[in-house]
Amino acid sequence: MNTTLIARRPASIRPSPSIAAKALVTRLRAEGRHIIDLTVGEPDFVTPRSIMEAAQAAMQAGDTYYTPSNGTLALRQAVADKLIRENGLSYGTDEIVVGCGAKQLIQTAFAATLDPGDEVIIPAPYWVSYPDLATLNDGVPVVVPCLEETGFKLSPSQLEATITARTKWVVLNSPNNPSGAVYTAAELAALGEVIERHPRVLVMTDEIYEHFVYDGQSQISFGRAVPALRDRTLVINGVSKAYAMTGWRIGYAAGPRLLAKTMSDLLSQSTTCPSSIGQAAAVRALSGDQTFVVQARATYETRRDRAVELLDAIPGISCKRPAGAFYAYPNVVGLIGRRSPDGIRIADDLALAHHLLSAGNVSVMDGTSYGLSPYLRVSFATSLEAIEAGCAAIARVAATLD
Incomplete structure (x- = not known):
């Protein structure tokens, strides 16, 4: 289709990075890859x-x-x-x-x-x-x-x-x-x-x-x-x-x-x-009854504590404890500029997120998409098992960077 047929305003808009990340995880899983998804911006619970x-x-x-x-x-x-x-x-x-x-x-x-x-x-x-x-x-x-x-x-x-x-x-x-x-x-x-x-x-x-x-x-x-x-x-x-x-x-x-x-x-x-x-x-x-919300908050708080503990222990990463929502936002400045085993330089947090997906099969969001670098957004709106497996994968990949 001729691109001149598209109006100026929609042509200037990028697709939602978080929705795009979720779509990529879905596609990779359909291709048979086992991806640990820490991008998700929605509760993993079923509607009450x-x-x-x-x-x-x-x-x-x-x-x-x-x-x-x-x-x-x-x-x-x-x-x-x-x-x-x-x-x-x-x-x-x-x-x-x-x-x-x-x-x-x-x-x-x-x-x-x-x-x-x-x-x-x-x-x-x-x-x-x-x-x-x-x-x-x-x-x-x-x-x-x-x-x-x-x-x-x-x-x-x-x-x-x-x-x-x-x-x-x-x-x-x-x-x-x-x-x-x-x-x-x-x-x-x-x-x-x-x-x-x-x-x-x-x-x-x-x-x-x-x-x-x-x-x-x-x-x-x-x-x-x-x-x-x-x-x-x-x-x-x-x-x-x-x-x-x-x-x-x-x-x-x-x-x-x-x-x-x-x-x-x-x-x-x-x-x-x-x-x-x-x-x-x-x-x-x-x-109606708000017990579900109270229980969800308690679950997220437990997950938050574990995610922050694991992320903050990774050399090159520091992670402050978020006061709310269900995301950790670890600082990854210590990993920027390093090189992967095949010699590729990790230029920024976007490159780091791509490398974690390709080398570690763990999907996270880059801080660039949220307007402040160098950070990653790591969702803890998922199971403790996924959080622990995902953080372990991040740690393994980080350890290979020179």
Whole structure:
């Protein structure tokens, strides 16, 4: 096909690196290779039975028709109840939008607000899709490196220095994918003080990993820490991570009424509405017994401790203990520049990830894809056996580098 037939915007977008990595693992396994997959960004648990039963009941009751574009009233009310109960945030059902996953809602929020040249401030390391979703909507991603020495967190001085007359959004992700960084209430309040001085700037707070915070700590929503910015804050969340529902594709957003309406109007012209059956399942997830979430958090914490212990023991690698999410983000600077037994130089973390796959049959994500090098993202949303086998493979390959 003639490449000139493809419009400028999609031609500038790269495929999601994490989705591409998962597809590569699937292909290699189909070819007969035994690959240890530590790239996965989804729970390895099965959706709780009570949630599946709610979906089955909805189907049997004939709940298989279009819903409002912003989601069923029942689900929007369940989200509103959840936000007040767990996050201390009060939103009406007309300030909530349900979409086909959190990613769609981020894309739709950008489509609703970005004019050509508007800037989106994105602290790095970042979830791989933020920059591309901004670019897709004619925005300009402005990446701010947040170093390991400062806990991978954006500082108020960095934020102040980065805001310009074209800034439209500041994107905050806590707990963070990939670093696991979790902002405290005081840190969020300090960032909020900066943003308050710039009335045109909106805040997108991605809280999809909120339930996975460890060591007895808990996540604080930006809106609770900075209530003065309620009318400029959009909360992004969903049921994918907390309830092992990645394939159900149900996310939700809560924010200013005008923004919520505009997003709903845009969704009405794209997907029309999320799955009615998935929405019924999400109502049960948010409103039902939360034992599953508590147990999942405890399991992830055990896995985290083991993954960090093993990674940090590998010569050339150092690994800080992530405060949240389900990824370790080990520093691999000690392996960069070394050579493999066949003389190939490991130029960067991307080359290291490729070498680990080819020489060790272990798949991890490179830090380059997340905007900060030299690191690897190692998922512990998998079994202890896979974590131990994968870390052992990394150690074996690292030991061969000269």
